[in-house]
Each structure stands twice: as C-alpha cells, then as structure tokens.
Amino acid sequence: xxSSHDSSPSExxxxxxxxxxxxxxxxxxYGELSAFQRLVADASMxxxxxxxxxxxxxxxxxxxxxxxxxxRLRDLGADPDSAMAPFRSAIDGFHRSTSPSSWLEGLVxxxxxxxxxxxxxxxxxxxxxxxxxxxxxxxxxxxxxxEFVTDRVRSAIDADPRIAGRLALWGRRLVGEAxxxxxxxxxxxxTLDPLFVGSPGRPGMGLGGVGVIFSRIIxxxxxxxxxxxxxA
Amino acid sequence: xxSSHDSSPSExxxxxxxxxxxxxxxxxxYGELSAFQRLVADASMxxxxxxxxxxxxxxxxxxxxxxxxxxRLRDLGADPDSAMAPFRSAIDGFHRSTSPSSWLEGLVxxxxxxxxxxxxxxxxxxxxxxxxxxxxxxxxxxxxxxEFVTDRVRSAIDADPRIAGRLALWGRRLVGEAxxxxxxxxxxxxTLDPLFVGSPGRPGMGLGGVGVIFSRIIxxxxxxxxxxxxxA
Numbered sequence: 001x002x003s004s005h006d007s008s009p010s011e012x013x014x015x016x017x018x019x020x021x022x023x024x025x026x027x028x029x030y031g032e033l034s035a036f037q038r039l040v041a042d043a044s045m046x047x048x049x050x051x052x053x054x055x056x057x058x059x060x061x062x063x064x065x066x067x068x069x070x071x072r073l074r075d076l077g078a079d080p081d082s083a084m085a086p087f088r089s090a091i092d093g094f095h096r097s098t099s100p101s102s103w104l105e106g107l108v109x110x111x112x113x114x115x116x117x118x119x120x121x122x123x124x125x126x127x128x129x130x131x132x133x134x135x136x137x138x139x140x141x142x143x144x145x146x147e148f149v150t151d152r153v154r155s156a157i158d159a160d161p162r163i164a165g166r167l168a169l170w171g172r173r174l175v176g177e178a179x180x181x182x183x184x185x186x187x188x189x190x191t192l193d194p195l196f197v198g199s200p201g202r203p204g205m206g207l208g209g210v211g212v213i214f215s216r217i218i219x220x221x222x223x224x225x226x227x228x229x230x231x232a
Numbered sequence: 233x234x235s236s237h238d239s240s241p242s243e244x245x246x247x248x249x250x251x252x253x254x255x256x257x258x259x260x261x262y263g264e265l266s267a268f269q270r271l272v273a274d275a276s277m278x279x280x281x282x283x284x285x286x287x288x289x290x291x292x293x294x295x296x297x298x299x300x301x302x303x304r305l306r307d308l309g310a311d312p313d314s315a316m317a318p319f320r321s322a323i324d325g326f327h328r329s330t331s332p333s334s335w336l337e338g339l340v341x342x343x344x345x346x347x348x349x350x351x352x353x354x355x356x357x358x359x360x361x362x363x364x365x366x367x368x369x370x371x372x373x374x375x376x377x378x379e380f381v382t383d384r385v386r387s388a389i390d391a392d393p394r395i396a397g398r399l400a401l402w403g404r405r406l407v408g409e410a411x412x413x414x415x416x417x418x419x420x421x422x423t424l425d426p427l428f429v430g431s432p433g434r435p436g437m438g439l440g441g442v443g444v445i446f447s448r449i450i451x452x453x454x455x456x457x458x459x460x461x462x463x464a
Contacts, residue, residue, distance in 0.1 A: 033281070036288065040272040049265070049313050049320075053302075056268065056295060063292050070285075081281050088281075 011129035011202060012076070020194040021132050022076060024124070026083030027091075027185070028139065029069035031117060033084075034091050035110075036062040042106030051103075051152070058110070058143045065139040072135055086189060094181045098174055104156055104163065105170050108228065111149035113174045115224050116217060118142070120182075123213045127195050127205050146227075153228045168230040175221060243361035243434060244308070252426040253364050254308060258315030259323075259417070260353060260371065261301035265316075266323050267346060268294040274338030283335075283384070290342070290375045297371040304367055318421060326413045330406055336388055336395065337402050340460065343381035345406045347456050348449060350374070352414075355445045359427050359437050378459075385460045400462040407453060 012018050039059035046052035070080040098113065100106035118140045125136040157164045186192070198204020205213070225232035244250050271291035278284035302312040330345065332338035350372045357368040389396045418424070430436020437445070457464035 030281075033285065033288070037272060037276055040269060040291075044269055049262075049316060053265065053298075056265070059272075060292050060295050063288060066285075084281060 030084035032066035262316035
C-alpha cells in the first residue's frame with residue numbers, strides 16, 4: 001500500500017492512463033464474476049460432493065477477487081457496472097461458445113482457459129502503476145486450480161486413455177475462442193492503448209513486447225496441457 | 233464457546249443424541265450447499281449486474297455457512313459426505329421440482345423457501361445443546377434476503393400488478409413441495425427422534441410442541457408472503 005503513495009498519484013492523474021486502468025479493472029472484474037458463475041455451474045457436474053465443494057471453494061475465491069476489483073473501481077471514482085459493460089458481450093460470448101459438456105471439460109476449461117487469462121493479465125501488470133499492479137498480480141494468482149485439476153484429469157486419463165484425444169481438442173478450442181474474443185475486444189476498445197504506448201516513468205509494452213509476451217503465453221499454455229497429459 | 237464446556241460434553245456423549253446432531257448438521261450442510269448452487273444459478277437471470285452481484289453475495293454467505301457446518305461435523309468426528317448423503321435426494325428433489333423460470337420466481341424462492349427452512353431449524357435449535365444451538369442459530373440468520381427480495385418483488389408488482397397472482401401460486405407451491413420433502417425425510421430417518429423425545433437436562437419437542445411450532449412456522453410464512461405483497 002505504501003507503494004501507491006510513491007508512484008500512483010502522478011500516474012493516475014493522467015486521464016488517459018486512468019481510463020485505461022478503469023477498462024482493465026472492468027474487464028478483469030467481469031471476468032472474475034463470470035468465472036465464479038461458470039465454476040459454480042460446472043461444479044454441479046462433479047462426480048461427488050467433495051469435488052463439488054472443492055470447485056465451489058475456488059469459485060468463491062473468484063468472487064472475492066471480483067469484490068476487490070469492484071471496490072478498487074469505486075475507489076477510483078468509477079462506476080463498476082459501466083466499467084464492466086463494454087466487456088460483457090465478449091466474455092459472455094466466450095462462455096457460451098465454450099460451455100463444457102462434462103465435468104472433465106469444465107476442469108480443463110477452469111485450468112487452461114483461466115490460465116491463459118492469468119498469464120496475459122500478469123504480463124500486462126508490468127506496465128501498470130505499483131498499486132494497480134499489486135492488485136492485478138494478487139487477483140490473478142493461482143487459486144489451487146492447477147493441483148486439483150491436474151490430479152483429477154490425469155487420473156481420468158489413466159483410467160480411460162481414450163478421453164485424452166477429445167480433451168486435447170477441447171483445450172485447443174478453448175485457446176481459439178479465447179484469442180478470438182480477445183482480438184474482438186482489442187479491436188473495439190482503444191482505451192487500453194496507453195498501456196501499450198507507455199509514458200515517462202512507465203514503460204509501454206510496445207509492438208515487439210506484444211510478440212514476446214504472446215510467445216511466453218503460448219509456451220505456458222503448452223506446459224499446462226502437458227501437465228494434464230494432453231498434447232497442445 | 234464457553235457454554236460448550238458447561239453443557240455439551242455430557243450431551244454429546246450420549247450416542248443417540250450425537251447421531252441426531254450429526255444428522256441435523258448433515259441436512260443443514262447439504263441444504264446450504266444446495267442453496268449456494270441454486271442461488272448462483274438464479275443470479276444468472278438477474279436483470280442487471282448489480283442485482284446479480286447482490287444475489288451472488290448472499291450465495292457466497294451460504295457457502296461460508298456450509299463450511300462452518302462441515303467443519304463442525306469434522307470436529308464431531310463425522311465424515312461430512314456421509315452425514316449429508318441421506319438428505320441429498322430429498323433436497324435435490326425439492327430443487328428439481330421448484331426450479332424457478334424467472335428472476336422473480338428465484339427471488340421468491342430464496343426468501344419464502346429459505347424462510348421456512350430457517351424458521352424450522354431455528355425452532356429446533358431450542359432442543360439442542362448450547363454449542364450446536366449457537367451454530368444453528370448463527371447459520372440460519374437472515375442474510376439480507378428479506379430486504380433485497382421484498383424491495384425487488386414489490387417494485388415488480390407495482391410496475392405490473394398482474395404478476396402478483398402468479399407469484400402467489402408459486403409461493404404456495406414452494407410450501408407444498410418443502411413440506412412434502414420434509415415429511416419424506418422425517419418418515420425415512422428416525423435418527424432425529426432423540427430431538428423430539430429429549431433427555432434429562434434437555435427438553436424434547438414433544439408432540440404438542442411440534443403442533444405449536446408448526447403453527448408458528450405457517451404464521452411467519454404468511455407474514456413473509458404479505459411483506460412481498462402476495463396472499464399466502
């Protein structure tokens with residue numbers, strides 16, 4: 001919190017930068033709220049109560065993240081609903097087009113889909129003022145999805161190796177849909193541009209940076225698929 | 233907590249009473265877990281993000297209640313899944329047969345349906361050892377459903393008075409289904425009997441008591457319907 005006094009007042013006085021931060025917190029907040037909704041729905045497909053509780057527990061943690069992002073939006077003087085509005089159709093569209101038809105598909109989505117989002121926003125955090133950065137890194141931290149999902153998916157593949165092919169296809173579809181929606185948002189919203197361009201004292205991502213970040217995200221995605229026992 | 237040292241060690245040493253408490257905590261725990269699931273699902277029908285968040289917030293509080301009940305079951309040396317198992321089909325059946333088809337039906341269910349459960353278990357709490365009683369009263373406390381639901385339902389009826397009749401029918405159906413499932417559980421499970429019979433130092437409910445309690449529950453239900461602007 002002390003870091004905010006060092007850096008953010010001047011940063012957040014920049015109107016365009018502030019609008020970019022509000023946009024970023026808006027997309028993150030609606031993303032967490034939707035993740036909460038969707039994880040709880042997927043939890044109802046759990047094979048037993050313990051697994052349902054485990055997934056619900058993660059969902060509740062996502063709701064807490066949503067609350068922190070919403071509170072931060074209010075602190076910045078922004079209306080949370082308005083900040084989330086521009087991203088609703090893209091995020092809802094992503095979830096509609098990737099609605100899991102089984103418990104395992106839901107697990108892979110929770111891990112692989114959320115993983116890409118987490119990597120992307122954590123990379124973006126490097127270009128933010130200290131206070132916003134700390135919040136973003138915090139809410140994007142792994143909630144225990146990895147261990148839980150890896151365990152359940154690997155056991156299922158051990159028991160029936162034939163499902164690996166179908167789940168691998170599912171993983172690829174998740175990436176495709178995620179990138180397609182992200183591209184749509186990027187094309188429609190130019191308020192996030194200041195994060196790419198940067199300002200004195202705050203480096204921008206730059207076009208080259210975007211390429212490097214993109215490769216890192218794909219690499220980590222491949223690692224996640226591998227850890228599930230799936231080919232990316 | 234100090235009260236537990238005064239009364240519960242001797243109470244909970246009684247094997248039959250202890251089994252009754254485990255059963256009671258089991259039905260409550262699964263009830264809260266299902267309420268959480270169902271409220272989150274109903275929240276997706278909200279007309280706007282703020283209302284969706286408000287209902288999700290209540291749902292998360294139900295999940296916290298579930299966690300407290302589950303932890304208490306573990307403290308008593310019981311396996312939470314086994315304790316919940318006997319009540320799953322009745323509770324799932326209730327939710328299946330009362331799946332709301334609109335946001336307003338979901339709200340009425342959250343208020344009227346949960347209200348009956350809360351009243352019933354709070355009445356039962358009087359016949360429990362102090363520590364269990366405190367926990368039950370705590371997790372059955374109103375989570376802000378009342379104010380939120382009353383406000384939303386009354387506004388909707390003000391805007392279109394014709395919906396009052398349909399919602400009143402819905403409220404009656406909720407009571408009917410709740411009582412039918414409760415009766416089924418009561419007929420199948422005799423482990424709860426010690427709560428009705430009582431023991432030295434802990435009064436039982438008694439048959440007359442059940443009647444009095446039943447009238448009080450129906451009376452409060454009527455009041456809740458009235459506060460929504462509906463005839464019971």
